[in-house]
Amino acid sequence: MHSEENAVYVVDDDKRVRDGLSELLESWQIQVATFATAQEYLDAPRPQSPSCLVLDIRLPDIDGFELQARLADDPHPPIIFITGHGDIPMTVRAMKLGAVDFLPKPFRESELRAAIELALARDREARFDRAALSELQSRLECLSARERDVLPLVVSGLMNKQGAAELGISEITFQIHRGNMMRKMHADSLPDLVRIASKLSIPITHSRHGN
Amino acid sequence: MRVHQIWKYAPALAMGCAGTALGIVEQEPYGAFFLALAAPMLFKRRQVAAAIALVVIVIGALVVFLSSDGFASITRSAAFLLCALGAFWLVNVWRARADADQHLNDAKLIVESMPGLGWATDAKGNFVYVNPSVVEYVGKRTDEFNATGRTGLEAVHPDEAERVTAAWLTSMRAGSSFESIHRIRRSNGEYRWFHAYGRPHFDEQGNILGWFGTTIDIDERKRAEQRLEESERQLQTLIDTMPVMIWCASPAGVPIYQNPKTLEYLGATFEEIRSNNFGVVHPDDIEGFQSAWAACVERKSSLSLVCRLRYNDGTYRWNRIDASPLLSEDGDIIEWYGTNVDIEELHRTQEELRANAERLTMMLDTLPAFVWCASPDGQPTYFNKPLMEYSGVTLEELRGANGSGFAPMIGSLVHPADAPLLRHRFEQSFKSGQPIALKYRHRLADGCYHLVDCRARVLRDCQSRLFQWYGVIVDVEEERQAQTQLQRAQHQLELATRAASLSELSASIAHELNQPLVAVVTNSSATESWLGAMPPNIERAKTSARKAADAANDAAEVISRIKALFRQSGGAKSPGNINDVIEEACTLLRERISGSKCDLRTHLEPDLPIANFDRALILQVLVNLIQNAMDAMATLNGAIRLLEIRSRFDDGKILVDVRDSGVGLHDNEKIFEPFYTTKHNGMGIGLSICRSIVGAHAGKLWASPAEPSGTVFSFALPLSGG
Structure with missing residues (x-):
């Protein structure tokens, strides 16, 4: 938590709030960047370390929800909403769209701290997941065309004989491709391969018992 | 034996x-001699x-013969016989003459006592006799007639003299009867009509001996004839x-006469019509005409029908054809008499009227x-079909209802x-003849009460009497709904807007306050953090503490600004x-x-002085009071909802009353307390605000019970406006 790697971005049109939050977060040894408008935040470079966004809902140009919607499609730091006049529908809407927390102003220090810690943890995890997935994808890219054909058949649970027949090759050849594929995917066993395939969203296309 | 003359x-x-x-x-x-002479005298019958x-x-x-002897007896008896026979013969001849005289005398009496003029002429036409009537009438005697040389013609009316003379001469020449009708002058100069008739009298050889004639006064008859003619x-x-077209027809309907107008109208000759009666x-229409005619002929009743004629x-x-039969005593039709009247214009007008009426009715x-x-x-005289069907009553039923007009239907x-209100109105x-405009609930065919708009207006005649x-x-139920x-x-929407603006206001107040509060909280926490660090960062702690104080000051500033904001309202008098404000509120x-x-009724005093007030x-006060009044009557069932607003000037103050006919209040003071309400959805602050507004105008607002029911809210504003 008290790592220099962590960063918190604050978007609030009120300078007093921005200053107060940056003072508090700095006193917690967290790096802070503040923005008066959503556009300023959008224009700034994307953070590389685990981070979170403390976002006021009422903003002069693009309001908090709008910004949340714009960020939804790409990886972005988790959002903690703060607002001076929140109500239940707003809260529900924010949470559904993936906000970490929704803090009505004035909020307690402890609430803010808990929310930020949760957000940073979630971001860290997400970053780890993204890194793992990109490793698996690079492994998948190493596969030859034939090995890539073999992969879904194996994942679907087809026996060597069935897979070979499906591809129109001999069982021996199939077994060779299968071995190479397992090795390149760093899969120790079939369940391991299935787990990896599921992360890569490789569909199960066949059934051992025929179509 | 003429016994009566025997004496x-x-x-x-x-x-x-x-x-x-x-x-x-x-x-x-x-x-015997005496008896032979006496017998013809005494016995009427001559043979006897x-x-x-x-x-x-x-x-x-x-007797003479027997009493004498010899030759004397023969001569004596012969002398007696001859004398007696001779005497008897003479007596007999005398008696015949006497009888003839008697007859002539009788005839003369007859002729003279005749009412007509009797006359006789000789063969040349000269009067030989005129009866006294002639003398009396003409005033001339026979010889005077004959003296003129023209016999009786002189007295004949000059217009007929020639004709009568000709007829007389013709009869004289031919020896035939004479007959003429002509006027004869009376002695006083007046002419009268006579019918003269004469017959010739012939001898055995057929020569005319004379003329006998009578002339009868037929003046009355003649004049009657003339009058008739x-x-x-x-x-x-x-x-x-x-x-007018007039005609006459035989019992079977064959035309006997058509007046010229008829012929001209039909453009046909009488013969054409006679040959084809129904051709025109x-x-x-022929079939209907013929059957109607046949029916009338059979019943011997009058014919009346309308048909088209060429x-x-x-x-x-x-x-329009009207005909009546002339009936004999036996009840047989003698002739038909009829008229035709051209009713084309009338018919057309009637058709148009009928079409118009039908259109209107439809x-x-x-x-x-x-x-x-x-x-x-107020007696109903017409209901259109929907109303008749809906109301289920007929006009007759309503008319019969003791003249109370619409009352049964209203009931x-x-x-x-x-x-009650409708009946009263x-x-x-x-x-009074005032127009009616009223909305009320009327039960319609579906059995439900619908709000209807009833409007009526009276038509006045030229003397401006109600007609x-x-x-x-x-x-208007749908409209009402x-x-x-x-x-x-x-x-x-109003509520929502109000709520929205309230929440808007509170949101903005909250936002105004929350922002500095956030700063206060975060800076205070930061101060704490800086001070709690090892070693404590005093400089940063000071900065944070100052920022917290600044933010707290900001918050205080917000509060005072809001107070100022609220103080500002209610200043613009x-x-x-x-009255303008009352009308605006209404x-x-x-x-x-x-x-x-x-039922809103306003009684605004027209000449209210100008007052000084925050409009x-x-x-707001008036709207509040009127709304309260309506709310007070909202639950009334059936009673009249009367909302009365009155303005007046009294004792230097302007007084406004808002009166309702609701159930009234239990406590006329408590309702002005804040958060006291009689409504289930009220806040209970309206009247307290109203009272404070009126109070700010140095006025007074109070409530009092109204008669017979309800409440009057009144407020008084001094002219100075406080």
Whole structure:
């Protein structure tokens, strides 16, 4: 938590709030960047370390929800909403769209701290997941065309004989491709391969018992 | 034996009887001689008399013959016989003459006692005799007639003299009867009509001996005939010149006479019509005509029908044909007399009227509204079909209802809560002629009460007396429901807007306060963190603490700004007329008032002095009071909802009353307390705000019970406006 790697971005049109939050977060040894408008935040470079966004809902140009919607499609730091006049529908809407927390102003220090810690943890995890997935994808890219054909058949649970027949090759050849594929995917066993395939969203296309 | 005349002959008989007696004594047949002469005198029948006389003479001659002897007996008896026969013969001749005289005398009497003029002429035409009537009438005697040389013609009317003379001469020449009708001058110069008739009298050789004639006064008859002729002529002229088609037909319907107007109208000759009686009737009407005619002939009743006849230009025009049969004593038809009247224009007008009436009726019956008419005193005279069907009563039933007009219908079909007002309004309007415009609930065919708009207006005649009421009843239920919904929506919108603006306000206040509060909280926490660090970062802690204090000051600033904001309202007083504000309030609430079915009555004093007040705030007070009044009557069931607003000037103050006819209040003071309410959805602050507004104007607001029910809220504003 008290790592220099962590960063918190604050978007609030009120300078007093921005200053107060940056003072508090700095006193917690967290790096802070503040923005008066959503556009300023959008224009700034994307953070590389685990981070979170403390976002006021009422903003002069693009309001908090709008910004949340714009960020939804790409990886972005988790959002903690703060607002001076929140109500239940707003809260529900924010949470559904993936906000970490929704803090009505004035909020307690402890609430803010808990929310930020949760957000940073979630971001860290997400970053780890993204890194793992990109490793698996690079492994998948190493596969030859034939090995890539073999992969879904194996994942679907087809026996060597069935897979070979499906591809129109001999069982021996199939077994060779299968071995190479397992090795390149760093899969120790079939369940391991299935787990990896599921992360890569490789569909199960066949059934051992025929179509 | 003419016994009654016997006394005339008594001396003769006495002398005869004496002679007979002496003859018997002397044995001479004098008695027989006497009897032979007496018999024709005494016996009316001449044969009997002659027979008796001859027998007596023979007996006398025998007596003479027997009493004498020898030659003397023959001569004596012959002398007696001859003398007696001769005497008897003479007596007989005398008697014949006497009888003829008697007859002539009788005839003369007859002629003279005749009422007519009797006359006789000789063969040349000269009067030989005129009876006294002639003398009396003409004033001339026979010889005077003949003296003129023109016999009787002189007295004949000059116009007829020639004709009568000719006829007379013709008759004289031919020896035929003479007959003439002519006028004869009376002695006083006056002419009278006579019928003269003469016959010639011939001798055995056939020569005319003379003329006998009578001339009878026929003046009366003649004049009657003339009058008849005159009246007939007049009648004929009348029939021929009258602009009416007149005709006459045989019992079977064959035309006998058609007046010129008829022929001219039909453009046909009498012969043409006679040959084809129905030829002028429109082909479509012939059948009906013939059957009607046949029916009338059979019943011997009058004919009256309307049909199309061919006009002389070939077009068919509507005619009314009326005919009556002339019946004999036996009840047989002698002749038909009839008239035709061209009613084309009338018919066309009637057709148009009928079409118009039909159109109007159809329109009225298909209108999605109820239409009625009533007499000036409120008796329904017309209901259109929908109204008849809906109300389920007929006009007759209503008319029969003791003259109370619409009362039965109001009683049965109008919502009980609205009926008294409606009845009252109807009665008033039928008395005063004021138009009726009223909305009330009317039960319709579906059995439900619908709000209807009843409007009626009276038509006045030229003397501006009430003539006829015309009214419509329109179902405005849907409109009302739509309006109600609209009002509800408006009301909700208003509430929502109010709530929104309230939440807006509170949100902005919250935001204004929260921002510095966030800064206070975060900076205070930061201060704590800086101070709690190892080692404590005093500089940063100071900075944070200052920022927290600044933020707290900001918050205080916000609070004072808001207070200032609230203090500002209610300051803008300006001179104005309170009536304008009342009207504005009524306008603002018009929809709600009409929707609440309140009867709004305003009594605004026209010359209110100008007062100084905050228009917006006083408007708020009025709106509040009117709304309260309507709310107080919202739950009333059936009672009249009266909302009365009155303004007046009294004792230097302007007074405004807002009166409702609701159930009234329990406590007329408590309601002004904040958060006290009698409404289930009220906040209980309206009246307290109103009172504070009026108080800010140095005025007074109070409530008091109204008579007979309800509450009056009154406020008084001093002119100075406080």
